Amino acid sequence: MAAVDRYLKTEIEARALAFILAQGWIETIGRGSARSASLAAAAGLTPAGAALLFGILAAGGVIAEEDGNIVFTPAFIDALRYRDLLEAKLWFANFVASDVHDLFGTLLTDMPHFMRRAKVFELFRYDLAMAVTPDNLTATARWVGYTTVLTRYEAGAGLDRLELGGRRHMLDVGGNSGEFARQAVERQPGLTAEVFDLPVVCELGRRHLAATKQKASVRFTPGDLRQQPLPQGADVISFKSMLHDWPDHHAREFLQKAWDALPPNGLLVIYERAEIAIGAAPLPYSMVANLVFLPFFRPAALYMQWLAEFGFEGIAAQEFTLEMSFQVIIARKPA
Numbered sequence: 001m002a003a004v005d006r007y008l009k010t011e012i013e014a015r016a017l018a019f020i021l022a023q024g025w026i027e028t029i030g031r032g033s034a035r036s037a038s039l040a041a042a043a044g045l046t047p048a049g050a051a052l053l054f055g056i057l058a059a060g061g062v063i064a065e066e067d068g069n070i071v072f073t074p075a076f077i078d079a080l081r082y083r084d085l086l087e088a089k090l091w092f093a094n095f096v097a098s099d100v101h102d103l104f105g106t107l108l109t110d111m112p113h114f115m116r117r118a119k120v121f122e123l124f125r126y127d128l129a130m131a132v133t134p135d136n137l138t139a140t141a142r143w144v145g146y147t148t149v150l151t152r153y154e155a156g157a158g159l160d161r162l163e164l165g166g167r168r169h170m171l172d173v174g175g176n177s178g179e180f181a182r183q184a185v186e187r188q189p190g191l192t193a194e195v196f197d198l199p200v201v202c203e204l205g206r207r208h209l210a211a212t213k214q215k216a217s218v219r220f221t222p223g224d225l226r227q228q229p230l231p232q233g234a235d236v237i238s239f240k241s242m243l244h245d246w247p248d249h250h251a252r253e254f255l256q257k258a259w260d261a262l263p264p265n266g267l268l269v270i271y272e273r274a275e276i277a278i279g280a281a282p283l284p285y286s287m288v289a290n291l292v293f294l295p296f297f298r299p300a301a302l303y304m305q306w307l308a309e310f311g312f313e314g315i316a317a318q319e320f321t322l323e324m325s326f327q328v329i330i331a332r333k334p335a
């Protein structure tokens, strides 16, 4: 993640990078070089625009220029191994930036008002994920593509902290396109998985997994957790980046449903971003992606308190850093 985030430190760098991606320069320059004059002409840059763009990209460590030839730096070529993540992060940050610009005071003072006005909540339209129609598939695919790429890179750090040996079946609640479940069964022989999510999301998930080796080991169960219990049969139930979407009473109700569905000795896993904490360094531009969810992230201690109230045992939390602090909380239903 760090390999990518270093190119999203400031908005201007991110805009410059998004511009050259849209112009197809990744392909044009590739691992070789291209004439700066031809790139500028093809993109319709003014002389001042070209000087600014090349200057920003050089200062940001994306390109180097020699005798009118543009090359990518070795570090940027390395970062292009994660091009899907770079593009997803650029797209989402540039999409939500206007919410943070225009509504910063509202974000700090009046979250319900922020949620009514911010574009980001027009994107995550769970109400459009209920009926499988061509329009709903298109609308839902916009954000499922983003969450899928994030999970592709977040899953490993969470799974590293889980002991799944001996477990048979994992239920990933709000498991989206199945990427977390796919990586779980990929690394744990004998484990099968089930994704419980809204119907349109499950349909997109089936398509996402269709070409993977884990396709047969991950099944999708469409449903709405507000309206129904969780399916029985899993000895691990996980909630990855799911509970923060919901106010406390819903989050607790969902955890109650997990308690009801788990057998004795069943494992409960919560994998979430931690509360946003500002350290000594200023926040980078890339953090606009998380700032729009500012009050949603809960401390591990609160989840742990709830789990203890349900009667879970062996409750433990681990915190670690990706682009910000994350936490994995585990708990076991008594034997």
Ligand SMILES: C[S@@+](CC[C@H](N)C(=O)[O-])C[C@H]1O[C@@H](n2cnc3c(N)ncnc32)[C@H](O)[C@@H]1O
Residues within 6 Å of the ligand: 126, 129, 147, 148, 150, 151, 173, 174, 175, 176, 177, 180, 196, 197, 198, 201, 223, 224, 225, 226, 239, 240, 241, 242, 245
């Ligand atoms: C923020 S996304 C997280 C997705 C994924 N677990 C990840 O880590 O990227 C929340 C997920 O919960 C699902 N979800 C929202 N409301 C739900 C409901 N009422 N019942 C089941 N799933 C729901 C969404 O469709 C979405 O896939």
